[in-house]
Structure formats: C-alpha cells, structure tokens
Amino acid sequence: MMSFNILIQSLNNKQSEVVTAPLENALILAGAGSGKTRVLAYRIAWLISVKKISPFSIMSVTFTNKAAIEMRSRIEGLLMDDYSDIWNGTFHGICHRILRVYFAEANLSKDFQIIDAEDQIRLLRRLIKNKKLDEKKWPVKQIMTWINKKKDKGLRPQHIDPYLNPVTKINLQIYSAYQELCDRSNLVDFAEILLRSHELLRDNEKIRAYYHSLLKYVLVDEFQDTNNIQYAWLRMIVGIDCNIMVVGDDDQSIYGWRGAKVKNIKRFTFDFPSVRTIRLEQNYRSTKNILEASNVLISNNTQRMGKELWTNEEKGDFISIYSAYNELDEADFVVKKIQEWKEQGGLLNSVAILYRNNIQSRSLEEALVQANVPYHMYGGIRFFERQEIKDALGYLRLINNSNDDSAFERIVNTPTRGLGNKTLENIRLIARERHIPMWEASIALLDEKILASRVEKSLGQFIELITILKTNTLGMSLHKQTDYVIRCSGLLSMYQNEKDKKIKSRIENLEELISATYQFEKNEKSKEMKLLTAFLTYSSLRSDENQTGEFEDAVQLMTLHSAKGLEFPLVFIVGLEEGLFPSQISIENSLSLEEERRLCYVGMTRAMEKLYIIHAGVRRLYGQNKYRKASRFISELPEACLKKYV
Numbered sequence: 001m002m003s004f005n006i007l008i009q010s011l012n013n014k015q016s017e018v019v020t021a022p023l024e025n026a027l028i029l030a031g032a033g034s035g036k037t038r039v040l041a042y043r044i045a046w047l048i049s050v051k052k053i054s055p056f057s058i059m060s061v062t063f064t065n066k067a068a069i070e071m072r073s074r075i076e077g078l079l080m081d082d083y084s085d086i087w088n089g090t091f092h093g094i095c096h097r098i099l100r101v102y103f104a105e106a107n108l109s110k111d112f113q114i115i116d117a118e119d120q121i122r123l124l125r126r127l128i129k130n131k132k133l134d135e136k137k138w139p140v141k142q143i144m145t146w147i148n149k150k151k152d153k154g155l156r157p158q159h160i161d162p163y164l165n166p167v168t169k170i171n172l173q174i175y176s177a178y179q180e181l182c183d184r185s186n187l188v189d190f191a192e193i194l195l196r197s198h199e200l201l202r203d204n205e206k207i208r209a210y211y212h213s214l215l216k217y218v219l220v221d222e223f224q225d226t227n228n229i230q231y232a233w234l235r236m237i238v239g240i241d242c243n244i245m246v247v248g249d250d251d252q253s254i255y256g257w258r259g260a261k262v263k264n265i266k267r268f269t270f271d272f273p274s275v276r277t278i279r280l281e282q283n284y285r286s287t288k289n290i291l292e293a294s295n296v297l298i299s300n301n302t303q304r305m306g307k308e309l310w311t312n313e314e315k316g317d318f319i320s321i322y323s324a325y326n327e328l329d330e331a332d333f334v335v336k337k338i339q340e341w342k343e344q345g346g347l348l349n350s351v352a353i354l355y356r357n358n359i360q361s362r363s364l365e366e367a368l369v370q371a372n373v374p375y376h377m378y379g380g381i382r383f384f385e386r387q388e389i390k391d392a393l394g395y396l397r398l399i400n401n402s403n404d405d406s407a408f409e410r411i412v413n414t415p416t417r418g419l420g421n422k423t424l425e426n427i428r429l430i431a432r433e434r435h436i437p438m439w440e441a442s443i444a445l446l447d448e449k450i451l452a453s454r455v456e457k458s459l460g461q462f463i464e465l466i467t468i469l470k471t472n473t474l475g476m477s478l479h480k481q482t483d484y485v486i487r488c489s490g491l492l493s494m495y496q497n498e499k500d501k502k503i504k505s506r507i508e509n510l511e512e513l514i515s516a517t518y519q520f521e522k523n524e525k526s527k528e529m530k531l532l533t534a535f536l537t538y539s540s541l542r543s544d545e546n547q548t549g550e551f552e553d554a555v556q557l558m559t560l561h562s563a564k565g566l567e568f569p570l571v572f573i574v575g576l577e578e579g580l581f582p583s584q585i586s587i588e589n590s591l592s593l594e595e596e597r598r599l600c601y602v603g604m605t606r607a608m609e610k611l612y613i614i615h616a617g618v619r620r621l622y623g624q625n626k627y628r629k630a631s632r633f634i635s636e637l638p639e640a641c642l643k644k645y646v
Contacts, residue, residue, distance in 0.1 A: 287316025
C-alpha cells in the first residue's frame with residue numbers, strides 16, 4: 001500500500017483535484033488525451049488507501065470488457081495487491097452479476113441463459129413465420145432493433161400504445177410473443193439484462209436498500225455514451241449515502257444512432273445533489289496546432305458544456321489539407337505520405353487512415369497493396385472478404401467456371417430457393433460417387449427425375465439462371481457484366497427488401513464492387529487471361545494478402561467511430577466532403593450535424609504529431625462518379641493552423 005504523496009506526485013493540478021476530491025457527487029469533463037483512465041484508477045486507489053473505503057463498497061462501471069480489465073490492472077499495479085472485490089465491469093456485466101444473485105426475485109430461473117443477436121434473430125424469425133407474416137415486409141433485424149430500442153428506453157409491451165399505427169401494432173405483437181417465448185425458455189437477451197436489473201431494483205425495496213447500504217462510491221467512465229436504461233439503473237443503485245463520480249466528454253458523444261444520450265451529462269447535475277464539476281483540459285497527446293484547430297471546430301456546436309483543450313507541447317506541424325482530384329488521387333497521396341513517413345524512420349503501425357464509411361476503404365486498400373504497404377482493417381472486414389462481395393463473386397466464379405464447387409455451394413441457395421442441406425447432400429453424394437463437379441451432378445439429378453417435384457423445380461431454376469447469366473453477359477464489359485449479375489441473380493433485390501442499416505451498407509458494397517470492376521478493366525494490361533478470370537484472380541489474391549495482426553507493423557484502417565479511444569502519431573482523415581462527411585442525412589438535422597462535427601473532432605484528436613485532412617473533387621460511389629464539395633468542417637478550421645496543398 002503506497003502513501004498518498006507517492007500516489008499523486010505524477011499528476012497535474014486538475015488531475016490531483018479529481019483524485020483527492022471530497023466524497024461527494026462529481027462530474028468530470030475529461031477532454032481527449034487528458035489521462036482520464038489513469039485518473040479514475042488513481043481515484044479508486046486513493047479511496048482505498050487514504051479514505052479506507054472497502055473495495056467491496058466501490059463500483060467502477062466501464063463500457064467495454066477491455067476497459068474493465070485495464071482498470072483492474074492499473075488499480076492492482078498502484079496498490080500492489082489483488083483487488084478483485086471491487087465491483088468492476090461493464091453495465092451488462094454488473095447487471096448480470098446482480099441477476100444471478102437475485103434470479104428468483106427477478107422472475108428468472110437459476111440457470112437462465114444469455115442469448116446473443118443471432119439467437120434473437122432465430123427466435124424472431126420463427127415467430128414471424130408462425131404469424132404468417134412475409135419477412136420481406138417484416139425484416140427480422142429491423143424488428144429486433146425495434147424491440148431492443150424499446151427495452152433500452154425501459155418499455156415493456158404493456159407500456160406501448162398499440163393504436164399508434166399498424167406497424168407498431170404488429171411489432172408490439174411480435175415483441176409480446178418474443179418475450180413470452182424467452183420467459184418460457186429461460187432466455188435473456190442483452191437489452192433484457194439491463195431492463196430486468198433496473199426493474200429488480202425499482203420494484204424490490206429490500207434489494208435496493210441492500211445495495212444502497214453496500215455501495216459507498218460509484219464511478220462511471222464514458223458517461224456520454226449512456227442510454228436511457230443505463231442512466232435509470234444508475235439512479236436506482238446509487239443511494240443517499242453513496243457518492244457517484246461520472247467521467248465523460250460531451251464533445252466525444254458520437255453514438256446517438258445507437259441510443260446514447262449526451263443530454264445525460266446535463267441531466268446528471270440536476271438529478272444528483274451537490275455535483276462538483278471539474279474539467280480536465282490539459283492534453284498529453286497532440287500538438288498545439290492540432291488542439292487549437294480542434295477547439296475552434298467544436299466551438300461551432302451550441303449544445304456543449306464548454307471546455308478548451310491545451311498542451312505544453314510545441315506548435316508542431318501544420319494540419320495539411322489536400323484537395324484530391326478523385327478517390328484514386330486521394331489514395332495515392334495517402335500512400336505517398338506513408339512511404340515518406342517510413343523512409344524517415346516512422347513505424348507503419350503508428351499510422352491510421354480514418355474514414356466515415358466502410359465503403360471508402362476499397363481504393364485505399366488497393367493503393368496500399370499496389371505499393372506493398374501492409375495494412376490492418378481495425379474492427380472491420382476487408383472489402384473482398386465481406387459476405388455480399390463473396391456472394392457476388394460466387395456468381396461470377398460459377399459463370400466463369402462451372403466446375404467451381406466452392407462457388408456452387410455458396411450461391412446455390414443465395415438468395416433462398418428452398419434448396420436445403422438435404423438437397424446439397426444428395427448433390428454431393430452423386431458428385432462424389434461419379435467423380436463429377438456439383439454442377440454436373442445437379443444436371444444428372446434433374447435428368448434422372450429422382451428429386452421431389454418442388455426441389456427439382458428450384459434446382460432447375462437455379463441451373464437455368466446461371467446458364468442465362470453466362471449467355472447474356474457474353475461480350476459485355478466487365479463492370480456491366482458485374483452489374484447485370486448482381487441485379488439478375490436476385491442478390492440486389494434480396495438486400496433491397498431488408499431495411500436495417502447493415503443491409504443498406506451491403507447494397508452500397510455491391511455497388512462499390514461495380515466501381516472496382518470498372519477501375520480494374522481500365523487498368524488491366526494482361527492479355528494472358530480473359531478479363532473476368534483476371535479480375536477473379538485479382539480479388540482472390542487481394543483477399544489473402546497482407547493478413548497482418550494488430551501488433552504487426554502495418555497501417556491501421558478504420559472508421560472514425562472505431563478510432564475513439566485510440567491515438568496515432570500520424571493520422572489521415574479522408575473523404576471530408578458534403579454529403580459524405582457530414583452525411584447527407586445529418587445536414588438536414590441540426591442535432592445530427594452536431595454529432596457529425598463531434599465525430600470529426602474525435603478523428604482530429606486521435607493525431608499526436610501529424611494530421612492530414614483530404615477531400616476529393618470527384619468521387620465514384622455506388623457505381624457513379626459525382627462531383628463533391630469540400631466539407632463545411634474544413635472551412636471551420638482556423639487558417640493559422642493549416643497548410644493547404646495546391
């Protein structure tokens with residue numbers, strides 16, 4: 001156990017103020033790079049070593065398991081002891097722990113099972129089928145999202161007015177049936193963990209009183225990301241004799257689309273008594289130029305608590321603004337600057353390329369591969385490894401080579417044709433016994449009339465579809481051939497009939513594949529293979545190259561959302577164009593526009609030494625070339641901090 005003086009001697013004045021604050025409610029507005037994780041760990045260590053609060057009476061709530069593990073490691077490193085008694089974990093983890101103790105009071109059985117999103121989809125799909133609803137009109141993922149959002153707001157079926165509109169009425173029926181099925185089957189989904197724990201504390205005075213007497217201090221990290229039910233749960237578990245310290249940054253609230261409520265920061269000062277507000281504004285990450293520009297950018301938001309980052313670091317390099325001709329010029333510029341960085345002794349894993357939308361990664365990936373620069377897709381899937389791209393390439397592969405059994409198996413029932421595992425096993429058996437490809441085995445089964453009539457019809461239609469696609473695309477250019485196959489195979493309509501955000505991105509990726517084939521046929525010089533074969537070879541090689549791990553020396557590619565909490569010496573933010581970043585939808589809504597600006601602020605404050613911001617005059621997206629206007633966020637940056645490339 002270390003002494004108080006040793007504990008805080010490495011902290012700045014404001015950090016020390018947080019660590020040694022009186023035992024009262026506190027709101028810590030912690031700016032990017034201000035050392036908030038370190039301060040939280042020191043605060044807990046101070047509570048234990050100086051204030052002699054029992055670890056079992058301290059609760060530390062984080063948003064990720066990784067953050068919870070890091071917090072425990074820091075605390076134990078400071079106090080040189082095992083402190084597993086601390087209530088340290090995510091909202092879901094701590095709520096789950098409470099439900100395991102009080103399962104009966106929560107109307108659960110002892111061995112209740114947690115289910116994930118895939119399990120949810122399976123249950124909901126069964127219910128949709130039971131109600132004889134058309135899943136094309138009632139997409140299962142959309143209904144799952146609707147139910148989860150209602151739970152995140154603390155709403156049970158009986159709390160929702162069924163007469164609002166016909167869609168709500170059907171969704172509500174499915175929600176009720178789904179919850180009844182979960183209760184009968186002893187299943188609990190992720191949203192239910194939070195809601196059930198909140199209801200347990202709200203409705204059981206004895207249990208609530210127990211936690212009020214047990215907990216003396218609660219700390220919450222990333223408070224700006226809390227949703228309605230998480231905030232309500234905190235209000236239930238924190239008693240009159242317990243103090244709560246929340247740490248957050250309203251300027252980094254970027255998850256409104258998934259239910260996070262930045263207004264919870266403001267609500268906190270009204271809902272909890274005598275809140276002390278402390279601002280951590282000294283930044284230990286970025287140069288003065290980066291911070292000054294970031295401060296000016298975010299000052300354009302009106303819904304702020306207010307703070308201004310500063311640093312003792314040097315001015316540093318100017319922020320470089322590059323106006324690219326198109327996305328290819330943008331990618332070439334990025335690669336050139338990365339190569340210069342490496343030649344000057346910089347590591348590749350200290351470089352991050354950030355973008356608003358995953359579809360922007362393709363041209364960047366291709367430029368990096370062409371230049372033999374290894375890269376890692378952080379939190380994402382490489383373009384040619386994405387499910388919808390593999391499906392489209394599967395059709396192209398089978399058209400190109402009917403002996404390709406791997407492609408056959410991938411697409412024979414995509415979109416669904418009623419050709420299940422039993423049919424596939426029959427085809428595999430014939431192919432194996434007769435030593436022929438599955439394509440030929442299918443034709444043999446059709447010729448010999450040994451399949452059930454429904455299966456025979458479906459398989460015959462598939463064989464006819466591939467034959468027609470092959471015939472009709474002869475002589476077409478590669479990008480027109482790809483476009484034709486995506487549309488006529490049924491892949492595009494399959495995704496168009498779904499409505500959730502992930503499906504929308506799949507449609508965009510299919511359109512981006514058409515752009516990729518267009519670019520390929522413009523650049524391909526090989527005469528040894530026909531163009532389709534050459535492209536399929538190219539895509540296969542690209543999907544297997546540069547498979548780097550997170551800790552290898554490779555450039556990091558990620559969305560701006562994925563970059564939150566990370567830092568890199570060299571950062572590129574690409575695609576700063578109106579309609580892309582900020583997105584078209586956000587331009588029409590002031591609150592959404594402010595969130596987009598916060599996202600830009602988050603991206604800029606990832607940079608430690610050097611920041612490039614790039615926009616293109618023309619960008620090929622979704623299969624079309626479109627003229628672009630530079631993002632308003634660029635015009636909001638102070639000229640004194642910028643260097644513009646002509």
